[in-house]
Amino acid sequence: MVPIPRKIRVLIAKPGLDGHDRGAKVVARALRDAGMEVIYTGLRQMPEDIVEAAIQEDVDAIGLSSLSGAHMTLFPEVVRLLKKRGSGEIVVVGGGIIPADDIPKLKRAGIKAVFGPGTPLGEIVSFFKKAGKGA
Amino acid sequence: MRDLVAALLQGDKRAAGKLISLIEDDEPEAVDALQRIYPHTGRAHVVGFTGPPGVGKSSLINRLVRTFRARGKTIGVVAVDPTSPYTGGAVLGDRIRMADTGIDPGVFIRSMATRGHAGGLALATFDAVRVLDAMGSQVVFVETVGAGQSEVEIATRAHTVVVVEMPLTGDVVQTMKAGILEIGDVYVVNKVDLGNADVLVANLKFQLAAREGWTPPIVRTAALEGQGIEELADVLERHAIFLERSGFRHGREVARARQEILETAQRLLVRGVSEGSPTGPLFDRLANAVADRETDPHAAARKLLESHPKKKRPR
Numbered sequence: 001m002v003p004i005p006r007k008i009r010v011l012i013a014k015p016g017l018d019g020h021d022r023g024a025k026v027v028a029r030a031l032r033d034a035g036m037e038v039i040y041t042g043l044r045q046m047p048e049d050i051v052e053a054a055i056q057e058d059v060d061a062i063g064l065s066s067l068s069g070a071h072m073t074l075f076p077e078v079v080r081l082l083k084k085r086g087s088g089e090i091v092v093v094g095g096g097i098i099p100a101d102d103i104p105k106l107k108r109a110g111i112k113a114v115f116g117p118g119t120p121l122g123e124i125v126s127f128f129k130k131a132g133k134g135a
Numbered sequence: 136m137r138d139l140v141a142a143l144l145q146g147d148k149r150a151a152g153k154l155i156s157l158i159e160d161d162e163p164e165a166v167d168a169l170q171r172i173y174p175h176t177g178r179a180h181v182v183g184f185t186g187p188p189g190v191g192k193s194s195l196i197n198r199l200v201r202t203f204r205a206r207g208k209t210i211g212v213v214a215v216d217p218t219s220p221y222t223g224g225a226v227l228g229d230r231i232r233m234a235d236t237g238i239d240p241g242v243f244i245r246s247m248a249t250r251g252h253a254g255g256l257a258l259a260t261f262d263a264v265r266v267l268d269a270m271g272s273q274v275v276f277v278e279t280v281g282a283g284q285s286e287v288e289i290a291t292r293a294h295t296v297v298v299v300e301m302p303l304t305g306d307v308v309q310t311m312k313a314g315i316l317e318i319g320d321v322y323v324v325n326k327v328d329l330g331n332a333d334v335l336v337a338n339l340k341f342q343l344a345a346r347e348g349w350t351p352p353i354v355r356t357a358a359l360e361g362q363g364i365e366e367l368a369d370v371l372e373r374h375a376i377f378l379e380r381s382g383f384r385h386g387r388e389v390a391r392a393r394q395e396i397l398e399t400a401q402r403l404l405v406r407g408v409s410e411g412s413p414t415g416p417l418f419d420r421l422a423n424a425v426a427d428r429e430t431d432p433h434a435a436a437r438k439l440l441e442s443h444p445k446k447k448r449p450r
């Protein structure tokens with residue numbers, strides 16, 4: 001029997017207070033269709049909730065979506081808490097309405113990639129595939 | 136690598152998460168880990184939830200987690216959702232409805248995809264339950280995929296089976312059909328706020344008889360409103376006590392062990408046969424012999440099994 005490749009598990013989460021999750025759902029579905037297991041945790045999550053879920057679900061990567069403007073606070077906080085819990089190997093990426101000026105700052109804070117509106121889904125899928133393999 | 140099992144037994148959630156993944160991915164180290172975990176299991180009360188999709192299983196579990204936490208119990212949850220038969224992918228969404236309990240240190244929730252396993256569960260589901268049991272979860276809830284009428288595997292695996300139904304889903308004949316409505320130790324009529332619950336309760340009552348000295352109670356709930364949850368928690372605790380006192384808990388453990396040994400042996404056999412055989416010279420000879428009508432497929436299969444090297448121990 002051909003060895004079955006290890007499943008890539010991804011958490012898609014909406015930190016903070018905005019209620020717009022169409023983008024998160026579109027990404028979740030694209031990753032599902034690429035053969036990954038996607039845990040979607042719904043709206044209005046605290047960074048603590050997201051990190052706890054990521055550890056219990058043992059995901060390879062976390063996709064954070066924010067359209068509220070609070071990404072500079074919330075995204076780095078997720079990275080910080082992951083490291084604090086000894087799970088710094090989990091890849092964190094962001095998406096949503098992120099001003100171009102913020103992207104380098106987010107990357108310096110440990111967010112591995114930022115996918116804004118209009119990013120081709122294929123690009124997002126191949127990023128997560130790579131992230132899953134590296135883990 | 137850090138010793139995951141040792142960490143698990145200290146209550147480390149990260150270790151629990153990693154171990155469940157090893158089991159799900161069927162990694163070689165999982166067999167050894169499970170062997171070491173097993174002596175530390177058998178303490179948790181395992182409660183399975185089954186019923187049609189959208190009936191409110193996740194929402195009920197969410198409420199029950201809070202209720203049992205308030206009663207001082209630590210809780211594990213394994214929630215199963217289907218894997219796509221086309222892509223192998225899955226969206227696991229049960230956690231959305233369990234978000235209330237996110238950072239409670241006494242709660243561990245794991246979402247799991249079926250990965251092609253039929254019966255409403257994943258192959259790894261009850262090994263994951265063992266991981267949570269060994270970690271110290273006192274009650275473990277297992278949520279099956281939204282089951283149809285025949286996903287009854289949960290009945291052979293849980294101590295207590297909760298069948299969840301809701302009003303307005305069919306007439307009395309639906310409750311007379313064999314399968315899912317025979318396996319419950321407890322029946323929940325959820326979404327009673329929709330109205331018309333009396334009809335379903337009456338239909339269920341008509342079907343349910345005392346079994347082994349336990350008459351399955353019917354509990355009316357409205358999970359989102361929190362209605363009926365205390366009563367449901369009471370019923371679950373009562374069933375746990377009943378199983379303990381009557382000796383049926385041990386009986387169920389033995390029945391489960393029988394099934395599990397058999398299934399695992401079958402799986403190992405299948406794997407052993409399909410791993411070694413298709414490349415071997417005997418397999419080639421047999422295939423040609425069948426094609427040339429020198430022998431038939433049944434006889435060839437038996438010959439293949441007889442020749443299967445006993446010394447090669449499948450993991």
